[in-house]
Each structure stands twice: as structure tokens, then as C-alpha cells.
Amino acid sequence: MDMDVAIVGIGIHPFGRTPGLSGMQQGAVAARDALKDAGIEWKDIQFAFGGSASSGNADALSNELGLTGIPFMNVANGCATGGSSLISAYNTIKSGLFDLGMVTGFDKHDRGAFDADPEALGLGRWYGEVGMMLTTQFFAMKIQKYMHQYGISKETLARVAEKAFLNGSLNPNAWRRQPVSVEEIAGAMMVNDPLTKYMFCAPAEGGVALVLCRADKARQYTDTPIYLKSAVLKSRRYGSFEVFAPSQALVEAEGPTYDAAKAAFEMAGVGPADIDVMQLQDTESGAEIMHMAENGFCEHGEQEHLIQSGATRIDGSMPVNTDGGCLANGEPIGASGLRQVYETVLQLRHAAGDHQVPGEPRLGYTHVYGAPGISAVTILQR
Amino acid sequence: MNNRVAITEGLFTWPSEQPALLASRCNNCGIASFPAGQSCMACSGQDVSLEELPNRGTLWTWTIQQFMPKPPYASGETMETFKPYGVGYVELPGGVRVEGRLTESDPAKLAIGMEMEVVFETFRTEENGDEVVSFFFKPVAGA
Ligand SMILES: [Zn+2]
Numbered sequence: 001m002d003m004d005v006a007i008v009g010i011g012i013h014p015f016g017r018t019p020g021l022s023g024m025q026q027g028a029v030a031a032r033d034a035l036k037d038a039g040i041e042w043k044d045i046q047f048a049f050g051g052s053a054s055s056g057n058a059d060a061l062s063n064e065l066g067l068t069g070i071p072f073m074n075v076a077n078g079c080a081t082g083g084s085s086l087i088s089a090y091n092t093i094k095s096g097l098f099d100l101g102m103v104t105g106f107d108k109h110d111r112g113a114f115d116a117d118p119e120a121l122g123l124g125r126w127y128g129e130v131g132m133m134l135t136t137q138f139f140a141m142k143i144q145k146y147m148h149q150y151g152i153s154k155e156t157l158a159r160v161a162e163k164a165f166l167n168g169s170l171n172p173n174a175w176r177r178q179p180v181s182v183e184e185i186a187g188a189m190m191v192n193d194p195l196t197k198y199m200f201c202a203p204a205e206g207g208v209a210l211v212l213c214r215a216d217k218a219r220q221y222t223d224t225p226i227y228l229k230s231a232v233l234k235s236r237r238y239g240s241f242e243v244f245a246p247s248q249a250l251v252e253a254e255g256p257t258y259d260a261a262k263a264a265f266e267m268a269g270v271g272p273a274d275i276d277v278m279q280l281q282d283t284e285s286g287a288e289i290m291h292m293a294e295n296g297f298c299e300h301g302e303q304e305h306l307i308q309s310g311a312t313r314i315d316g317s318m319p320v321n322t323d324g325g326c327l328a329n330g331e332p333i334g335a336s337g338l339r340q341v342y343e344t345v346l347q348l349r350h351a352a353g354d355h356q357v358p359g360e361p362r363l364g365y366t367h368v369y370g371a372p373g374i375s376a377v378t379i380l381q382r
Numbered sequence: 383m384n385n386r387v388a389i390t391e392g393l394f395t396w397p398s399e400q401p402a403l404l405a406s407r408c409n410n411c412g413i414a415s416f417p418a419g420q421s422c423m424a425c426s427g428q429d430v431s432l433e434e435l436p437n438r439g440t441l442w443t444w445t446i447q448q449f450m451p452k453p454p455y456a457s458g459e460t461m462e463t464f465k466p467y468g469v470g471y472v473e474l475p476g477g478v479r480v481e482g483r484l485t486e487s488d489p490a491k492l493a494i495g496m497e498m499e500v501v502f503e504t505f506r507t508e509e510n511g512d513e514v515v516s517f518f519f520k521p522v523a524g525a
Contacts, residue, residue: 118454124417126390128454130483130505130516131447137469140445148443148494193446193489238413238424247405247416248442248471248479249424 005093006218006225007380009038009211010342013106015204015329016175023055023205023332027106028064030207030335034102038211038221045211047097048072049088050104051081053333058085058104079281081105082208082337083233083368083376089212090231100213107332109203121244121372135283135371136200138243140192143286145241147194150301152289154194158186159307160285161199161327167314168328170354175204176328199285204330208338210345224349226364229268229379234260236373243371256375257294257367264365264377265296272296275379276361277347278318279340281369282325292320295367295377319357322347337376340366348382389505389516393417395434396515401502402434403517405477414478435477438499438522442479444470444492458506472498472519485520497522 011033013026021029027050035042042065050058051074059072077084082105089103116135118128127133146152162182168174180198188196211221218225236242239253265271272295280295282288289303297318298306306312312320323329323343326336344364346352364380388396394403405414408422409429416435421428450464459465468484470492485501486492498519505516 112452124390124393125454126393126516129389129456131451131455131457131467132469132481132483133454134447134451137445137447141443141469141471144445145443145494190446190448192448246481248481249413250473250478251413 003093003096004215005090005212005228006215007210007228007341007345008213008218008221008225009034009040010345011035011037011209012173012339012342013207014173015206015332015335015339018205023052023106023108023207024060024064026108026205026207027052027055027058027061027104027209028207030106030209031061031065031102031104034209034211040100040211040221042066043068045100045102046070047089047092047101048104049075049085049101051075051077051085051334052105052107053081053109055106055108055334058106058334061104077370077374078372079283079331079333079336079370080233080368080374080376081334081370082339082341083366083378086210086338086341086378087231087233087376090228093212093214099217100211102209102211103338104207104209105334105336105338106207107334108205109332111203116244116371123244123246127246132246133244135243136192136195139284139287140195142241143284143290144194146286146290152301152304154186155182156289156304156307157194157199157285158182160282160288161185163313164282164321164325164327167322167355168324171323171328174324174328175330176324195284195286201283201326201331204332206329206332206335206339208335208342210338210341224382226345226348227381229270229381230264231378232260232264232267233374233376234263240373242373255294256373257291257369260375260377261295261367264379268379268381270363270379275363275365276359277322277344277357278320278365278367279322279325279343280320280367282321282327283331283369285327287369288320288325291367291369295365314355314357322352322355322357337366337368340368341378341380344380348380385512386504386515387512389514394502394517396502402437403480403500405433405435406430407433416478416480435480436474438497439472439474441492441494441496441498441519442471442473443494444468444484446487446489456506468492470519482517482519485518491521
């Protein structure tokens, strides 16, 4: 048995700050929203995968939704947690084990940068003590090198953030809903050179849930099933430049994003030029730029012209992060990758409202990247 | 006279007349790793030898850490006394690119490709007066 997989229900709790609800309660809001969207009840769900970095075990959602006895598995894979949950559910249906399941992710983080634990990643405590255990530093050093190698300007970094806040202003579920000018972004407080405070996403809150089923049963639940053509996760190979690495090889290899993208395109039988709308991990402005090329959507260095000319805007030829991405939504770790899928399903249903890509998009793409060097990619088709 | 102690065992030779960073080198594939490990990240071999890394190299990339990190950052600084610091990867020829703090924190004085040398300096002072020593990369004067 080898079943195709469809997404038939999507739900979200708006991202940002919600003082009245725990992270898990925001996950429950998203789950109920997704069930309603699919026209089913929690007792119909046969299995679930979920993840949260700081709001408890995802399977404790059953306390909110009802104790039905289903296999509900917790997933933890850094910022790639959402993608990893989705892949787990995809494989469960693909194998024929179950017909109908849920993927969920939620979180509620404290303000300020994430605090990472060296020992959890196999590093000595000294690495954190001296002040090198920060994702912001890695991204700053990676884009610093990239700008030097491929001629990306500081203004282009600001343009990415400008687009994110503009797109966020059009999305009722986004956290940052005010446009910010290129000048204000470029002139803001420096956080890790060359990146200013507006160029970084912040830890936030929110929840997302998806209902998945066997493709041949999808029309029982929705008129517009969105098919999951690929779901791929890769980790780093020796020689790629990744976060939390006390040293870096002299030999250079492509990163996990390149590997995941390549495998996902092969699996779906399509190429980068076929994709109508894409959500790429934008932990900061530079990450979006580098991920455009690492995912195969352009050559290294072409981003300078593409971004300056508006190609990555909602009405451009390759719309990127149409919901405002991590920059405008913040990053609740467990929910982040699933937000990308939620947005892509909206786009492919042609139901994204003010942030809808024109021209009735048919193929969508999502990409998350997480420590210590994991990438998850999906390709979705209407 | 206070004790001067290394921030952790096995990261660099200490105490020593001329301290040096320590790497493991794989006897199967020849790849060097820092910090020194028991196995090789490149080929998963377990036959490795310890060696001292060269003390000079070139700056491969860098940034300035402009805000005070949360724990486990432990420099003894407070929010009031915190000073931004440089961080970079320095390519040590024939070895590996090592990430380290830089002695320079002025972005105008840092550039990819500049020559750097490793130095060993006091990172913080413990309550009992012990000075905790770590490694830093310093621009080579006149280079
Ligand atoms: Zn080896």
C-alpha cells in the first residue's frame, strides 16, 4: 500500500503575545479550528504528531481535546519541529497504517533570544560560557561571509525585512502588523553586525494544526484538498556551515537545505521554476536571501537583483514568505514550520485574502531550518 | 599571586610556555577536529591523534555580539558593565576553522581575510580570585 496524502483541515491561533492563554491552550484553539475546517470531531482522528519546545508535551493536548486513546507522539527537532511532525504524519498515512490524523505545534516563549544548552547539543559548557552559543551570531557570520562572496548589499538585507512587515500588515494572524521603512530597518540598533534588530525574528507565541488524510478520501472532508507531494527532512553533512559549531571544516559541502530541496523536487517530480509561492526560513533577513539559492530558486548572488526588483513580493514572479514569515510572525518553535504549511494551503485554496498571490497558484513550497543543522521541505499541490 | 586556570580541560595546552589550541586528527582520513574528539566527524573513524594547531591564520568571517547573552554566558559582566565583543571563525592552515572570541570589537577594524593570531587571556575572575583563561583571536599588528 502506498497512499497519497492530502491536507483537508487547517487551524491557527494568531501569533504574537496572548497573555490569557498558555501555549498548549493556543494549540487547542488551533486544533479545534482545524477539526472544524475538515468538518470532523477529535474522536474521528486516528493518530497525531506534535511538538513544542517550551509549552509542554504536545500529547497533553488530549487533556484539552479529549482522551480518545489514539497514538499521539511528541516530536522535537529544534526549529524544524513542525516540518518533522508533518513528515512523521505523512509517512504514517503513506504507509497505509492510518487514514486520518492530526499534526500540531504550539509554543509560548519568553522575550529575548533563545537560550540554548551546550550539553544538549554535545558541546562543552565553556562554549556557552564564553558567549558563542547564540543562533543570532551564526546567522550574522554566515550572511557576512555570503555578502562578501556574492555581492549582497546591506540595503537588500533591509528590503527583506521591509517586505516581511508589509506582508504581515496584510495578514490578520501575524504578530507585526505595521509596515516599517527600509531606512528605519537599516538604521535601527545593531544586534549582530551586519543585522539590525528589525532584521531578526523574535521568540513568540502561537499554535497551528493540520488534518491530514488518505488522498482518495479527501473529498469527504473538503472541496479543495491540498496534496502533499513531498515531505523531506535532512541533517547536515560534514563540511556544511551550521549553527553551534566550535569549528568548521576546511572542505566545504552543501548544507541540509540544499539536500532536502533536491530530494523534495525529485519526489514531487517538479522543479523550482514550477513553484508559484514559497515560504522559506527567515530567522533573519540574511537567511531568507541565502535560502532562496540553497533551495534552488536562484543562483548565488542573483538575490541582489531579484529582491531589489521586487520579484519576491506577493505580486512578484517568485513570492517569498507571503504571510510575513518569521520576521513578522515571530517564532514559536513548535508551530513555526506548520505556519508555513497553513499559509501555503490558504494560498493554494486561493483563500489568503489581502495577502493572496495573484494568478491562482497551484504549487507551493515550504522550508524550515533548525539547529544544529536540520532542514525540512514540503511541496504542496492544489 | 592568583591561580590562572584554563576554562576547560583539553581545549588548549595549559599551563605551558607557549600555549596552543588542541585538535584531534583522524589517522584514517586526515581531517582535523576542534575541540579534540574521540572520533572523526568526517569518516566516523576512531583512530585519532592529538595535535597542536598553528597559532596564526586568517579571519574567515566575523560578527560583533552587541547584546549580553543569557546564561550559560558567564563572563562576570552585568548588564551595566557588558561590552560588545567580536566573534569569528579563523582558518588555521592545514587544520580547521576555529570559532573564537576576537580581541577586537570595532567592526571598522575587522575584515574577512585579515591575519589573526591566537592569544590566551583572562576571561573572568572567580570569587576565590582564580583567573579563568580562555583563547581569543587577535589581529596581527602591521599585517
Ligand atoms: Zn576521518
